[in-house]
Amino acid sequence: MLDSITHSTFLPNTMVCEPLMSWTELFGTTEDYYPSFDHQPVCNSFWTSVHPEHWSKHDVCEWLQFCCDQYKLDANCISFSHFNINGFQLCSMTQEEFTDAAGVCGEYLYFILQNIMTNDNDKACLRTGGMKSQESHSHGLQSSHLWEFVRDLLLSPEENCGVLEWEDREQGIFRVVKSEALAKMWGQRKRNDRMTYEKLSRALRYYYKTGILERIDRRLVYKFGKNAHGWQENKL
DNA sequence: CCTACTTTTCCTGTTT
């Protein structure tokens, strides 16, 4: 009900860099589409090989530049003076602070950064078999409800992969484009490989009662309700 | 441990 605006990690990140599941596992083999993987260059870059906490001021600056190019963000809406900081400081910025410093772009930047940190964490976990739980706590990364997961995916151009798509950005109407893929992603988040769209959608339907979602008569189309927050474009 | 709340699982029936 009154969750703070804890933004979760996007999914454990699967497809960027070291996939936990193969594409075919994740999206099925019988699919007719092919991944539009023009988002991938995050891979193998400095940004994912060195934990953001260790970035220098210069690195942070470069990262902003990189994001603008890569994700087509308008550099003009970024107040670079707010980002004259090192990686450690960057990591401790809240989503609100990102928004203050760069508006909508800030929101994306925040998500991109969270994403990188999550990847890092996951990789470390895989190698060492368990990382200090501190890191995952520092940004409320572990807590995500289904609707927040969906919201974050919608706000995350680099993770989305066309699984979800805005139908009407202003009204918060969106469409599930690849239902089973979404279910797999959610399942991976919850470490539940038995998740299906059938079951996920049941959970979504419960949101109608609580006003997190509003009913839309079209198949695979949902709308954020009055009790959902954090999806609007200009509002924090 | 208890409670409240969310999500998962399963199911039967309906609609597209």
Next chain:
DNA sequence: GAAACAGGAAAAGTAG
């Protein structure tokens, strides 16, 4: 016929 949608019920998971 295949996918989705609808909800009821109950079990399981989680936060506090």
